[in-house]
Amino acid sequence: MFNYFPEDEQFYVDITGSEQRGRLVHKVYVAFNRDLRLFVEERLMSPTLAREEIQRINDAVFRSIVEVVADVFVAGGAQVVASRIAASAAATAEAALKSFRDKRSLFSLSMRRGVPTIVVFRGTTIRWRWGDVADLVHDLGQGIYFSSSDEVAAMYAKLKREGADTQIVLIAELTQQELGKVLDLTEGAMGRRWDEYIRPIMEKNGKNWFVNENYYERTLLPFLDMLGAQVDDFDTIIGHEYIRGGKQYKFRRGTKVHDKVVMEAQESLLKDMP
Structure with missing residues (x-):
């Protein structure tokens, strides 16, 4: 048996x-x-296991918040629960603020599911995993490059392999907001403008024009x-x-x-290492 916190x-x-503190605390408990x-009604998990799973998911970032929530949740009695929430409000709000400042993940799995994420891949090797900082010539200028396709990333890993160097595919997950100021040449009004701009070049030279990184940048x-x-x-x-194929992201x-x-x-690299 369980009850949800007030919404x-x-x-x-x-x-x-x-x-201000009330709004922050509200976000924490509503996220819980x-x-x-999600776990009890959709995935038919017991309330006890659901609480353990929530703590497992959030342990690294929101451990203090989740412990407070779990403690309050089993306290029993509306007045007791309200007093425990009030007593822990300062610590809960401070933990929430710290998480916001650190740009950590959203409070809960269900909330993260509702935020569109972008997954990108970098095919490289252990030796050259971050690329050469001094390399100024590339398609979209200097920076670190990722692909929207894991298959394309794997192709690049094979291309960059030297001797016994180990091929790897690095993975990163970002929200749209985390991309900062974006120039998207693949979609929307800017994508259409870019397509119109390069159409004569493509008609004359074909896609092979863009094999050469100098030509892409030029x-x-x-x-x-x-x-x-x-x-x-x-x-x-x-x-x-x-x-x-796919898209390339230059950061x-x-x-x-x-x-x-x-x-x-x-x-992602550390998780895959033995």
């Missing part, structure tokens, strides 16, 4: 005596409700100049991988999205 934001504002609903730079922009104006540039060094994607990729 009314005002309940938390009233018991904490603070509108959503995860319980085509992009005048296009940006026409827009009154430069490559380094953007944190992320998304372009077609015309030869092997500019020195940006938050570059640091995030490297951290995610490093974690």
